[in-house]
Amino acid sequence: MNRIIIVLFLIISFVYSYGQDTEKNNLPSVNIKTLNGETFNTAGIKNADGPIFLSFWATWCKPCIKELIAVDENYVDWQEETGFKVYAVSIDDSKSMNRVAPFVNGRGWEFEILLDPNGDFKRAMNVINVPHSFILDKNGKIVWQHNSYSPGDEDEIYEILKKLASEKK
Amino acid sequence: MNRFFLTIILCFHVLFPNISFSQNENKKDYGEIHGNFEINMQTYAEDSLTGAEAVDDIIRTNAYANITYVKGNFSAGIRYEAYLNTMLGFDQRYNGQGIANRYVTYKTDEIEITAGNFYEQFGNGLILRTYEDKTLGTDNALDGFRIKYMPVKGIRITGLIGKQKLYWEYGPGIVRGTDAEISVNETFKKFEDKKTRIIIGGSFVSKYQKNLDPVYNFPENVGAFAGRINLSRNSFILASEYAYKINDPSSDNGNIFKDGNALLINTSWSKKGIGILANVLRLDNMSFRSDRAASINDLNINYLPAVAKTHTYAFAAMYPFATQPNGQVGGNVEIFYNMKRGSLLGGKYGMNISLNYSQVNSIKTEKIIVDPDAEIPDLDGYTSDFFAIGDELYFRDFNIEIHKKISKKLKFSAIYMYEDYNKLVIQGKYGTLHADIGILDFTYKFNSKNALRIENEILITGKEPSGEKQDYGDWYMFTLEYTSSPHWFFAVSDQYNYGNPDTQHRNHYYIISGGYTKGANRIQLGYGKQREGVTCVGGVCRNVPASNGFSLTVSTTF
Numbered sequence: 006m007n008r009i010i011i012v013l014f015l016i017i018s019f020v021y022s023y024g025q026d027t028e029k030n031n032l033p034s035v036n037i038k039t040l041n042g043e044t045f046n047t048a049g050i051k052n053a054d055g056p057i058f059l060s061f062w063a064t065w066c067k068p069c070i071k072e073l074i075a076v077d078e079n080y081v082d083w084q085e086e087t088g089f090k091v092y093a094v095s096i097d098d099s100k101s102m103n104r105v106a107p108f109v110n111g112r113g114w115e116f117e118i119l120l121d122p123n124g125d126f127k128r129a130m131n132v133i134n135v136p137h138s139f140i141l142d143k144n145g146k147i148v149w150q151h152n153s154y155s156p157g158d159e160d161e162i163y164e165i166l167k168k169l170a171s172e173k174k
Numbered sequence: 175m176n177r178f179f180l181t182i183i184l185c186f187h188v189l190f191p192n193i194s195f196s197q198n199e200n201k202k203d204y205g206e207i208h209g210n211f212e213i214n215m216q217t218y219a220e221d222s223l224t225g226a227e228a229v230d231d232i233i234r235t236n237a238y239a240n241i242t243y244v245k246g247n248f249s250a251g252i253r254y255e256a257y258l259n260t261m262l263g264f265d266q267r268y269n270g271q272g273i274a275n276r277y278v279t280y281k282t283d284e285i286e287i288t289a290g291n292f293y294e295q296f297g298n299g300l301i302l303r304t305y306e307d308k309t310l311g312t313d314n315a316l317d318g319f320r321i322k323y324m325p326v327k328g329i330r331i332t333g334l335i336g337k338q339k340l341y342w343e344y345g346p347g348i349v350r351g352t353d354a355e356i357s358v359n360e361t362f363k364k365f366e367d368k369k370t371r372i373i374i375g376g377s378f379v380s381k382y383q384k385n386l387d388p389v390y391n392f393p394e395n396v397g398a399f400a401g402r403i404n405l406s407r408n409s410f411i412l413a414s415e416y417a418y419k420i421n422d423p424s425s426d427n428g429n430i431f432k433d434g435n436a437l438l439i440n441t442s443w444s445k446k447g448i449g450i451l452a453n454v455l456r457l458d459n460m461s462f463r464s465d466r467a468a469s470i471n472d473l474n475i476n477y478l479p480a481v482a483k484t485h486t487y488a489f490a491a492m493y494p495f496a497t498q499p500n501g502q503v504g505g506n507v508e509i510f511y512n513m514k515r516g517s518l519l520g521g522k523y524g525m526n527i528s529l530n531y532s533q534v535n536s537i538k539t540e541k542i543i544v545d546p547d548a549e550i551p552d553l554d555g556y557t558s559d560f561f562a563i564g565d566e567l568y569f570r571d572f573n574i575e576i577h578k579k580i581s582k583k584l585k586f587s588a589i590y591m592y593e594d595y596n597k598l599v600i601q602g603k604y605g606t607l608h609a610d611i612g613i614l615d616f617t618y619k620f621n622s623k624n625a626l627r628i629e630n631e632i633l634i635t636g637k638e639p640s641g642e643k644q645d646y647g648d649w650y651m652f653t654l655e656y657t658s659s660p661h662w663f664f665a666v667s668d669q670y671n672y673g674n675p676d677t678q679h680r681n682h683y684y685i686i687s688g689g690y691t692k693g694a695n696r697i698q699l700g701y702g703k704q705r706e707g708v709t710c711v712g713g714v715c716r717n718v719p720a721s722n723g724f725s726l727t728v729s730t731t732f
Contacts, residue, residue, distance in 0.1 A: 042406065044357065099298035106449070161660045
């Protein structure tokens, strides 16, 4: 009996107590990589100027590329209006990982590109398949997510970014 | 017993010093629960023309649920899986249901400890990669302990031990490994702001499996090591890894004692508007499993990435390359080019073009004849000249892709692909065949929400000396896909094997499907016939049998 009480006590104390960061980031802390192979902790996905568009993609995924092209086509306007930032996390594994840098630069995308070759961040975010996109507010809280892409989805993305940007003011 | 639990509480206080037992804080943090669900169902009806088979239980289900709990530095997760019964095309040893994966992790900036199941990759995975891929039905997770330690910024050390998952059981071998990586620029202040970035890493993996063979004296401990370097300057990147494996007789290599080795070189250069990449991979006797008798995709400790480009259009992916762990040498070159807006070919919206060539051959080998009178017989099997290329062609792919926006409403992609495919080596069927593939894919946007995609594909195989068409002959495919953003899609498609040399089997494989997506919730329903084929991810492949029936997929992330 004592044992059960102690275990319960332990669980309650564990659940009820610590952590009171008001600036808490909703993103899990996972070590992935930058394009030149350096380690990047996903807790560092931040944007002080506005919302974040976080997209899981791969060079072999057609709808993912269509989605990123749509965001890229509107990038300058949306950036000006909402101050948003794009993080595109490639889940290409070691087979196609080296395609990411020339692919992205060839298209002239001005996104923050990260590499998740063994799906560690993808798993931590419970992403099943790509494309899967998230929008985070400036406190790093996930406010929207969407799986798959159809032409026109960028309008919904834009609406949410705009809303978040106006809340900021 | 009480003392034991008090000790645990004490330990928790050391580990999580900011836990307090009072509740006087304004904001309570209960931690967070996240997860996902995915349910795939398929009915199976017989179709004598396509070879689709019925199943006694009519309907089959593969379903998964992941639940993760995160609170501060602590996280834990489980995955429940149910295969009732396993869908055709996946290993039937999955049949059943239960907790397939569970772990707890404690992580700070300095240290990370995981107990239970974990996925890990050393370097490019040449000597160790555990991963899961539901489309392949692959899950070689280790179950054991893993520690990651970062003593100073830029230096990472990983150590692990465990047994590998084999469907609902574990393989017989124990896997132990360690990896260390140093990022020179992050570690040494002197190089902090240098443009040239250097990362060096090395790893060692060893497996232990008891030898129960009455005849062979198999080594019980087999080691493999690898070294890697990643060099980059501005947009030039060179990443290379070399791996070496000590004698590892297995059913894969015919129980020879030869050492194995692998060399991978990836290099790329890019600037705005242009990107170029080249890679080379040579493998010699590099199959590495935690059971020397295992086959197909079971109990792989390492991952050998295919060098060829991954194609996603149905016909471009009809004859996919799969890595040949026993020996292959190959290379791949690709160029991406973005023609500017307003240029001659670029037109009003610019044009995107890419060229790719890859080729994979056998390695050059010389068989060792075993001398029965020798005191110590040479059981290496063969010798191989590292710098020579074998005569047998496994795979060749040249392709050109064009993506262009014509107007605000119309976009298209066009692809031509020239392929030579050694089906006998890669799939164990037929011989070598040639295929020419053409793809035209138009997307027309009616307005900001509604779009129609029209996809045409054609595949033409070469001819045998007898004049007969190779393999299944020629194919044509037509797809119509209507999307209404952000929720709906409907699609019809037909693959028509009009050029099958066996006129009885000039089949249509039609599929009708529709789906609804809301946020991260997705439901998709389909009906139709699936042709027999191969699904590949990263050079690892799975056979998909012909099927005929309804399919349903429901997935959600929360």
